[in-house]
Amino acid sequence: MLRSLFISLSQNKQLRAFSERSKFGRQMSGRFVAGMSIEDVLAACERVNREGIAATLDALGESVSTESEARGSADVYHQLIDAIASRKLNANVSLKLSQMGMDFDPALAETIVGELVDHATQANTFVRIDMEGSNYTEATLALTERLHTSNGHHGHVGTVLQAYLYRTAADAERLLGQGIRIRLCKGAYKEPPELAWPQKQDVDTNYVSLMKRLATSGVFCGIATHDEAIVNQMLAFVKERRLQPSAFEFQMLYGIRRDLQRKLAKQGFGVRVYIPFGPEWYPYFMRRLAERPANVIFLLRNFFKS
Ligand code: FDA
Numbered sequence: 398m399l400r401s402l403f404i405s406l407s408q409n410k411q412l413r414a415f416s417e418r419s420k421f422g423r424q425m426s427g428r429f430v431a432g433m434s435i436e437d438v439l440a441a442c443e444r445v446n447r448e449g450i451a452a453t454l455d456a457l458g459e460s461v462s463t464e465s466e467a468r469g470s471a472d473v474y475h476q477l478i479d480a481i482a483s484r485k486l487n488a489n490v491s492l493k494l495s496q497m498g499m500d501f502d503p504a505l506a507e508t509i510v511g512e513l514v515d516h517a518t519q520a521n522t523f524v525r526i527d528m529e530g531s532n533y534t535e536a537t538l539a540l541t542e543r544l545h546t547s548n549g550h551h552g553h554v555g556t557v558l559q560a561y562l563y564r565t566a567a568d569a570e571r572l573l574g575q576g577i578r579i580r581l582c583k584g585a586y587k588e589p590p591e592l593a594w595p596q597k598q599d600v601d602t603n604y605v606s607l608m609k610r611l612a613t614s615g616v617f618c619g620i621a622t623h624d625e626a627i628v629n630q631m632l633a634f635v636k637e638r639r640l641q642p643s644a645f646e647f648q649m650l651y652g653i654r655r656d657l658q659r660k661l662a663k664q665g666f667g668v669r670v671y672i673p674f675g676p677e678w679y680p681y682f683m684r685r686l687a688e689r690p691a692n693v694i695f696l697l698r699n700f701f702k703s
Contacts, residue, residue: 429682435477452486457673457678491524619648
């Protein structure tokens with residue numbers, strides 16, 4: 398119930414406008430968001446890189462409604478790609494299609510993201526297209542496929558699959574068949590029972606089955622979860638099948654299970670942290686509270702302590 402409440406609040410425009418402007422809101426968001434500026438996220442990236450952990454940088458923002466907003470979002474990503482190359486960071490970028498104009502002009506979004514993938518290819522880095530709610534799934538897969546086959550982009554663009562959707566096993570085969578890199582996550586949006594497993598246990602079972610499929614596919618994949626029981630199942634599977642650590646990487650969110658991130662990196666596994674930044678932090682932050690409502694108490698306690 399609390400999960401649904403926080404997901405609904407994540408879409409509330411008034412609360413969003415108020416929170417993003419308030420000092421209190423910005424301070425609270427600091428637990429999961431690296432800061433407001435490009436310099437903030439680059440500094441956070443350098444910090445995690447020093448611990449032997451890679452990063453994917455996310456300029457927060459979703460659902461823009463004008464071409465200039467979409468191009469403005471893309472411009473931030475061009476600056477990030479330049480900085481990754483010039484500072485030799487162990488990093489790539491993650492973006493959302495709704496942030497690039499997908500809601501009002503899909504052709505514009507494709508052009509803008511195509512330019513970013515061109516740039517990432519020249520800079521020898523990678524663009525991950527995050528997966529949003531199920532009304533974006535098909536369009537996101539199709540766009541990723543078109544970009545992957547054009548302009549020497551092979552291996553420089555990939556997307557995300559969500560284990561809570563019934564369709565995901567088929568989508569995984571579809572992408573693997575083309576050598577497209579997949580990040581596997583459980584899924585963070587509110588979906589109806591016609592499309593997604595309502596019970597967490599079913600989502601977890603599907604996650605493990607997909608994880609094993611991806612890890613043995615020969616296509617590099619991202620195992621994105623903080624679920625230690627699943628991480629342990631992955632470690633046991635790697636041992637059982639004698640998989641090379643280079644076949645996959647673990648991925649986790651900035652500020653969540655830092656202990657586990659460091660432990661896995663020390664054991665020699667690839668670990669990548671998703672580092673979001675920017676003034677439009679509200680929907681991202683609320684989805685993190687939805688995943689773990691106990692975070693509200695944790696954040697408030699820390700706030701009043703400091
Ligand atoms: P689960 O929610 O079952 O939690 C397992 C354990 O992890 C918890 O018991 C707790 O210990 C810890 N934990 C999880 N969330 C926490 C939180 N917010 N705060 C503190 N502890 C927490 N989703 C999506 O729909 N599209 C996308 O593109 C992405 N991209 C993405 C990238 C990366 C790198 C990650 C790690 C995740 C995503 N997600 C996502 C989010 C994902 O779908 C999912 O909502 C969260 O990862 C939470 O699920 P877990 O797998 O961590 O397990």
